[in-house]
Amino acid sequence: MAAPARPRPRPAASGAALLERLRDRGQEIVDRTSARIAAEIPAYGAGDRALLADVKEHVRKHHEALLELLAGPHPPTREDLHFTRRHTAARVGRIPIADYLHAFRIYLDVVWKALVEEARDEARSRTVLAMVGSVLDYVNMATTYAAELYLEIEQLELAGGERLRRDLLEDLVAGRPVMPGPGQETARQAGLGPSSACLVVVAVPRAQVSDEQILHAVAGTLARACGSRLPPLSVLRRDELVVVGAVQSGAAAEVAAGLVEVQRRLARQGVKLAIGVSTVYPGLAGVASAYREARGAAECLGSEGGVLALPGLSAFDYLVSFRDPTVERLISPAVQRFVADDLEHGGVLTGTLLAYVDSNLNVKALSKKLYIHTNTAHHRLNRIAEQTGLDLRKLDDVLELVVAVRLARPLGDRPPGAWSAPE
Numbered sequence: 001m002a003a004p005a006r007p008r009p010r011p012a013a014s015g016a017a018l019l020e021r022l023r024d025r026g027q028e029i030v031d032r033t034s035a036r037i038a039a040e041i042p043a044y045g046a047g048d049r050a051l052l053a054d055v056k057e058h059v060r061k062h063h064e065a066l067l068e069l070l071a072g073p074h075p076p077t078r079e080d081l082h083f084t085r086r087h088t089a090a091r092v093g094r095i096p097i098a099d100y101l102h103a104f105r106i107y108l109d110v111v112w113k114a115l116v117e118e119a120r121d122e123a124r125s126r127t128v129l130a131m132v133g134s135v136l137d138y139v140n141m142a143t144t145y146a147a148e149l150y151l152e153i154e155q156l157e158l159a160g161g162e163r164l165r166r167d168l169l170e171d172l173v174a175g176r177p178v179m180p181g182p183g184q185e186t187a188r189q190a191g192l193g194p195s196s197a198c199l200v201v202v203a204v205p206r207a208q209v210s211d212e213q214i215l216h217a218v219a220g221t222l223a224r225a226c227g228s229r230l231p232p233l234s235v236l237r238r239d240e241l242v243v244v245g246a247v248q249s250g251a252a253a254e255v256a257a258g259l260v261e262v263q264r265r266l267a268r269q270g271v272k273l274a275i276g277v278s279t280v281y282p283g284l285a286g287v288a289s290a291y292r293e294a295r296g297a298a299e300c301l302g303s304e305g306g307v308l309a310l311p312g313l314s315a316f317d318y319l320v321s322f323r324d325p326t327v328e329r330l331i332s333p334a335v336q337r338f339v340a341d342d343l344e345h346g347g348v349l350t351g352t353l354l355a356y357v358d359s360n361l362n363v364k365a366l367s368k369k370l371y372i373h374t375n376t377a378h379h380r381l382n383r384i385a386e387q388t389g390l391d392l393r394k395l396d397d398v399l400e401l402v403v404a405v406r407l408a409r410p411l412g413d414r415p416p417g418a419w420s421a422p423e
Contacts, residue, residue, distance in 0.1 A: 016071070019070055062142065063111075084145065092154050173287065199247045201278075219234045222241060227258060338387045352381070353381075361392075361398065
């Protein structure tokens with residue numbers, strides 16, 4: 001997996017002023033670009049007003065995205081370009097890919113000329129030169145991503161691939177055997193077979209995404225994060241995105257790390273996802289169970305989303321990550337009252353308890369962890385024992401308290417495995 005690009009410094013005052021002038025000239029740049037596209041590329045010059053209006057909107061979005069990225073610290077990523085999928089889908093079967101990419105080069109040429117026009121003196125020239133590399137990075141990323149999208153959409157349309165992939169997923173999730181024919185071929189193309197080690201990723205949007213093409217683009221991003229040799233099976237399914245990928249032994253942790261980074265980048269673009277990752281199952285027969293694991297993990301995350309990867313959890317973490325009404329009824333009323341009251345008043349004692357567990361029930365280690373005196377640590381633990389009637393020297397009693405605390409906290413408030421007290 002490629003290392004993440006390093007952040008870029010924000011532009012100086014002169015750069016910010018230049019970007020503001022380019023923003024003010026946005027409509028001019030859009031009009032210049034769209035006029036040249038219609039004049040220089042015959043496929044665009046047939047007088048279709050709807051197509052030309054879509055071209056203008058596409059150019060405008062690219063110009064806005066370029067300016068935003070030039071103003072910010074982050075280099076361009078595919079997640080910044082998800083808006084382009086809808087426009088790409090409208091070109092497939094209508095505009096040849098060579099012409100489609102030619103249109104990007106026209107936009108680049110128009111932007112270059114606008115930058116040259118702004119380089120009116122030595123100081124402004126230096127400012128323009130400082131941005132050349134970033135503009136090239138953006139256009140290279142945009143054209144590469146556009147080509148990938150075009151070929152992906154074209155392949156799906158020509159082969160009826162989306163329907164085949166959806167049908168295959170429904171069979172796998174239902175635990176039905178994949179019959180010889182298109183289903184098995186679709187599975188093979190995704191690297192999935194009877195003996196493949198499979199991982200399932202389920203992503204649930206935490207806010208409505210109005211453009212379905214954005215969700216298709218997100219599905220492609222999640223699929224790439226899986227890092228498999230062949231493109232995994234990815235499907236937009238009702239209220240969720242599902243990816244089934246073949247993984248190598250020990251690669252689950254790397255996949256989870258990639259998904260964490262993707263989730264953060266998408267959140268910056270306003271797409272909040274709760275992503276659940278299953279454990280690894282041998283063979284296609286395990287996909288149904290893996291799907292249930294991944295969906296359950298996604299549902300454990302809060303309104304801001306995040307990533308919950310089950311391969312990184314201990315057995316105990318897993319047991320207390322999913323709400324079970326029976327478990328809640330088995331917790332004594334005294335313990336439930338203590339936990340609810342403490343959380344309502346800031347959670348000092350419950351936080352101390354979790355830090356105590358994280359310190360292997362060692363009071364000295366707990367004191368260092370929370371930067372408190374040993375006597376203070378003992379005093380807090382004694383208060384917990386008095387209010388609950390439990391003995392914190394007994395593992396069973398400590399575990400009952402930990403389970404009660406974990407179940408009382410809002411879903412997604414603290415990821416499983418993070419036992420330390422809030423700072």
